[in-house]
Amino acid sequence: MRSYNRFAILLVTLFIIAAMHTRPSMLTASAQVAIAKSSPTARESTPELRRETFEIVWRTIKEKHFDPKFNGVDWDKVHDVYAPRVNRVKNDEEFYKLLQEMLGELHQSHFVVLPPEYTHKPESKEEVEADLGLSIRMIDDEAVIWRVLPASPAAHAGLRPGFVIREIDGQTVQQISATVKKREESPETTRGRIVDMINERFLGAAGTAARLVYLDGSNHRHNLKIKREVLKGEMSPPVGDFPSILTEFESRRLANGIGYIRFNFFHPILNQRIREAVRSMSDAPGIILDLRGNPGGFDGVGQGLAGLLLDKKIILGTSRSREGFENYIVYPQKNPYSGPVVILVDSMSGSASESFSGGMQSIGRAVVIGETSGGGDLDASVDKLPTGALLLYAYADFVTAKGISLEGRGVTPDIKVTLTRASLLSGNDSQLEAAINYIRKQSSQQK
Known part of the structure; x- marks a missing residue:
């Protein structure tokens, strides 16, 4: 069974439950990654099970959303628009994307569908997603390292707060940012989304390498290949x-x-x-x-x-x-x-x-x-769906x-x-x- 993505889990359990921001009908970066990385060997749901799950998700929001006006959205009309599309999805990956797109019509946080494989509990150290041990913040439109964990791969590699990340695994920060800026949201939301997407790319399987291009304190450009490690700390x-x-x-x-x-x-x-x-x-x-x-x-x-x-x-x-x-x-x-x-x-x-x-x-x-x-x-609650996925919804x-x-x-x-x-x-x-x-x-x- 594949390893679960630690950052996606953290975001879904706490950050997506917490800080998804006001959004258009689109996924957060972490939710996109969670769905995009769905296990190809997972048992696919039947068309009937998908239709049943769709109705449960829609009805749950209809009955339990804290706002009976659904943030100004005609939720009955949303059903009429999305229900026919369920029959056209080819696999569970497309189905979960469709459900998330529907939930995104609410333009509110705390409405997420988490695919089944992302509730998998790791059975060994090898299954735990690894990290580089750094986090960034967007400052003057640049991805600036904000914090480096002691004794982490980033610390051992000489990365320091104030250094600027320019590329991650061949993709520039500008390319990552461009997809977010098209949404024309508030500056705080935009920065949060970009940080989310960049931090996500620092994660991967233990022992795999990330390729970074960064500027040091003197703005000298460096290329760095750095291996991800399972970080030390207390596990809840x-x-x-x-x-x-x-x-x-x-x-x-x-x-x-x-x-x-x-x-x-x-x-x-x-x-x-x-x-x-x-x-x-x-x-x-x-x-x-x-x-x-x-x-x-x-x-x-x-x-x-x-x-x-x-x-x-x-x-x-x-x-x-x-x-x-x-x-x-x-x-x-x-x-x-x-x-x-x-x-x-x-x-x-x-x-x-x-x-x-x-x-x-x-x-x-x-x-x-x-x-x-x-x-x-x-305030949100979590329900398990017939397909094994989890529905997070605000009540x-x-x-x-x-x-x-x-x-x-x-x-x-x-x-x-x-x-x-x-x-x-x-x-x-x-x-x-x-x-x-x-x-x-x-x-x-x-x-």
């Missing part, structure tokens, strides 16, 4: 039909004792480490929560984190569905931290990251710094305590700071520096 336990995912967690003190906490997913496996980190920073002049690149996850983790930072019971936001609403209630934990809190976000922060940062911002407990988040914040909309919906909008920073290549090359993180300066200013005013 499988959740339902979804495989394990690699979790990252970082906690340390910065200059002047300022606390810094970063984690890559809102996953319950990190609850204890988050709690211990916040507790250990009780004497810090301020705490910085770095949610940049965090696609979201489980809202309960965010509510628990908020309880460590609040001294009274409060509503962080509200989930609204056809059946009614459910408040995101935060209960204060013993001896909560009372100092300044800064949350860092960017265009790759989504879902639970947005619920948490937008909620904390709306109640005045945290200052948000960075760039506007992805704008994909809906509720989230609004902050001020009644602001973050879907298609994102969290707007209180202090907007855009990354620059120059700062990354110099080893300075301008967004993190802005957070540090804010806390220093708050501390000086309190003296």
Whole structure:
């Protein structure tokens, strides 16, 4: 059985569940890859089973979508348009593309069909998708390396933040970007999509090589052949039909004792480490929560984190569905931290990251710094389809305590700071520096 694509799984379980952005009737890059790489040896569904599955998908949205007006889309007409096309698909790959195209008519996040092979849980190390250990951000229309994981293939190859990726396996970044820019979406959404597509290309089977063309800090052009490796880290336990995912967690003190906490997913496996980190920073002049690149996850983790930072019971936001609403209630934990809190976000922060940062911002407990988040914040559920595929669909909309919906909008920073290549090359993180300066200013005013 083929290996599952780690990045596609991460995006579908957390990022697509989180930050697909407002989109036209097209797939995200990760969903496109997931479908395009469908196993050719998988058992094909019968035409009858496809028709049955189509009706289930359509009816599920008809009955459970949180908006009875379907974001202004005539959902009955959508059925009439797409139903005849089911009979013309030649295989499951075309069928899943058709279903995704239909869901894309809603122009909302959290509506995805995941083919069966992408719920496969790896049985050996060889089956785990490997990575290069770097991530990029689009800065001035260039794919600039933003973060390099220590001891990763990228680190060993000498790649550094601020270097510019020009080509990946023979395809230029301009070619990759061009397909996204044709959609004429918001700048944040466009950047997020391009980053998604480029990061996807860094992944592959362990031991396979990626061919990169990049510019170093002096703009000298280099050609690099770099092997992908299975990255080290703590794997989360499988959740339902979804495989394990690699979790990252970082906690340390910065200059002047300022606390810094970063984690890559809102996953319950990190609850204890988050709690211990916040507790250990009780004497810090301020705490910085770095949610940049965090696609979201489980809202309960965010509510628990908020309880460590609040001294009274409060509503962080509200989930609204056809059946009614459910408040995101935060209960204060013993001896909560009372100092300044800064949350860092960017265009790759989504879902639970947005619920948490937008909620904390709306109640005045945290200052948000960075760039506007992805704008994909809906509550979603997953159903298994007769073909073995999974249907992800949104059943509720989230609004902050001020009644602001973050879907298609994102969290707007209180202090907007855009990354620059120059700062990354110099080893300075301008967004993190802005957070540090804010806390220093708050501390000086309190003296």
